[in-house]
Amino acid sequence: MIRILLVDDHPVVRAGLRALVDGQDDLSVVGEADGLDTALTAVHDQRPDVVLMDLSLGADAVGGAEVTSRLRALPEPPEVLVLTTYDTEADILRALDAGARGYLLKDAPPTELFAAIRATARGETVLAPSVAATLVRRTSQPGPTVTEREVEVLELLARGLGNREMARELFVSEATVKSHLSHIYGKLGVDTRAGAVAAAIERRIIRP
Incomplete structure (x- = not known):
């Protein structure tokens, strides 16, 4: 059974994800969090295998990339799969640099999400097609890239x-x-x- 923590500041989104994920025989949502403090507490208490991480956690909250960095710095860190609406270079690079194993968009079909969670739990890198295309474009474009x-x-x-x-x-x-x-x-x-x-x-x- 793959244990999953949901980190998103919208309760309705968390409820929808929980309903989807818990419908799979090998996946189980063991906790929810809406920011840094609740995520750290949930990881300590529930020991999830995978954290589904939103990047935007409220205007005044610590962002998902920073939360990812803090979780990955723990002694026994969970794998992090970003699930967000943003696919800009800035967001992608920050999340991956913070230690996220994968990056998926919220418009992904459920089957793609389930497969991504399983792959992330195995330690594999998972990227949405548009995210992979953005990274390829960044490395292949002529001239110097923006730092x-x-x-x-x-x-x-x-x-x-x-x-x-x-x-x-x-x-x-x-x-x-x-x-x-x-x-x-x-x-x-x-x-x-x-x-x-x-x-x-x-x-x-x-x-x-």
């Missing part, structure tokens, strides 16, 4: 922050922010902040 730090700058740009505010958020100097912006403009082929945001969204580097 993780530059993605952070783009996300702050999309929020409308100025150079000073971005420097404060990233704990760097304004000169460093300007350097990042210059590199971003060159890589995306733009010359304005708005153009950089638009290009990053169009290329699915960051969320709209």
Whole structure:
């Protein structure tokens, strides 16, 4: 029996996933959590084999990638399968860097979800087709790719922050922010902040 913990901030979503998963003979939901603290407690108490992790856990909550990182740092960590609506480069790379074994989208059919859970429990990497395509596109596109730090700058740009505010958020100097912006403009082929945001969204580097 594969023991599963659901981490999602929407009770209705958790209830739907529980109903689906518990209908399988070899899968059992042993707990639910809506954020970091409840996830850590549930993992300690229930010892799940697989955690189904949403990335967006509320505006003021620690994100799913950070929760994944904290869970994977435990002495006997569960495997983590991300189940989310987001398939941008930024979200995918953060989740995988945090230690997620797989990345699936919430529009996946139930049979695909069940197979992904089983594969994750076996320690196999599972990627939704669009996620795999995004990673392939990132590695195969001509020219230099946008770095993780530059993605952070783009996300702050999309929020409308100025150079000073971005420097404060990233704990760097304004000169460093300007350097990042210059590199971003060159890589995306733009010359304005708005153009950089638009290009990053169009290329699915960051969320709209």
